[in-house]
Amino acid sequence: MSKHPEKETTGRFSYDGLERAIHEKARLGILASLMTKSEGLLFSELKGLCALTDGNLSRHLKVLQETGLVEVWKGFHHNRPQTLCRMTSEGRARFLEYISVLEQVIADTAAADADPQPARKYLEGWSPV
Amino acid sequence: MSKHPEKETTGRFSYDGLERAIHEKARLGILASLMTKSEGLLFSELKGLCALTDGNLSRHLKVLQETGLVEVWKGFHHNRPQTLCRMTSEGRARFLEYISVLEQVIADTAAADADPQPARKYLEGWSPV
Numbered sequence: 516m517s518k519h520p521e522k523e524t525t526g527r528f529s530y531d532g533l534e535r536a537i538h539e540k541a542r543l544g545i546l547a548s549l550m551t552k553s554e555g556l557l558f559s560e561l562k563g564l565c566a567l568t569d570g571n572l573s574r575h576l577k578v579l580q581e582t583g584l585v586e587v588w589k590g591f592h593h594n595r596p597q598t599l600c601r602m603t604s605e606g607r608a609r610f611l612e613y614i615s616v617l618e619q620v621i622a623d624t625a626a627a628d629a630d631p632q633p634a635r636k637y638l639e640g641w642s643p644v
Numbered sequence: 645m646s647k648h649p650e651k652e653t654t655g656r657f658s659y660d661g662l663e664r665a666i667h668e669k670a671r672l673g674i675l676a677s678l679m680t681k682s683e684g685l686l687f688s689e690l691k692g693l694c695a696l697t698d699g700n701l702s703r704h705l706k707v708l709q710e711t712g713l714v715e716v717w718k719g720f721h722h723n724r725p726q727t728l729c730r731m732t733s734e735g736r737a738r739f740l741e742y743i744s745v746l747e748q749v750i751a752d753t754a755a756a757d758a759d760p761q762p763a764r765k766y767l768e769g770w771s772p773v
Binding site: 524525526527528529530535540543544548564565566567580586587588589590591597598599610614618620623626627641642643644 | 653654655656657658659662664667669672673674676677679680682692693694695696709715716717718719720726727728739743746747749750752753755756770771772773
């Protein structure tokens with residue numbers, strides 16, 4: 516090991532591309548659903564696909580709308596009011612960028628040691644905290 | 645489309661396996677680093693790899709330790725106190741489970757429409773919110 520290994524690889528695992536608006540677990544599910552349906556999904560469909568309550572889905576859609584990832588439309592279907600959610604084109608691009616970072620995370624850990632090694636020997640008199 | 649599509653696929657995109665203790669962005673970086681070094685990493689090395697401040701790294705390590713993902717040891721190296729962080733064997737297993745869900749997210753979105761479609765036509769008199 517070199518003397519200053521951290522200096523050579525600063526931020527190697529900081530994954531800056533994991534945009535927070537996308538990375539939140541429920542929002543990741545909402546966006547993945549919408550990516551598969553570019554013509555949009557109704558509020559009730561999204562709610563089912565993501566197993567979210569009305570309140571949680573509304574809250575997350577607000578964040579996604581405010582950050583420009585999703586557009587929300589109101590309209591009628593068979594005279595009943597409906598809400599349609601749809602990825603913006605910018606949202607699609609940002610989501611694909613996010614996915615490329617996830618692929619990096621997976622690639623990084625695929626290179627992980629297959630067999631766990633004993634803890635480093637050079638620490639003397641060490642004890643668990 | 646069937647009459648009740650949401651019923652057929654309830655929770656299809658809920659990604660329940662994305663354990664929150666792991667999914668947080670900074671912790672994901674810490675764990676990915678530790679997965680590549682099963683003998684453990686020193687606090688100072690982790691700090692550099694993940695581009696975190698002392699305070700943030702300490703805070704996240706506490707969560708990882710409390711949830712059983714990481715073990716933390718104190719010891720000495722060349723008479724200087726050092727902190728060593730290491731995945732637990734349970735942590736490795738849970739991390740690999742988490743990674744398998746990320747792979748599912750990527751597979752789901754790889755199947756996304758290559759070309760965005762126009763918004764659904766059946767909504768009448770719709771307008772953006």
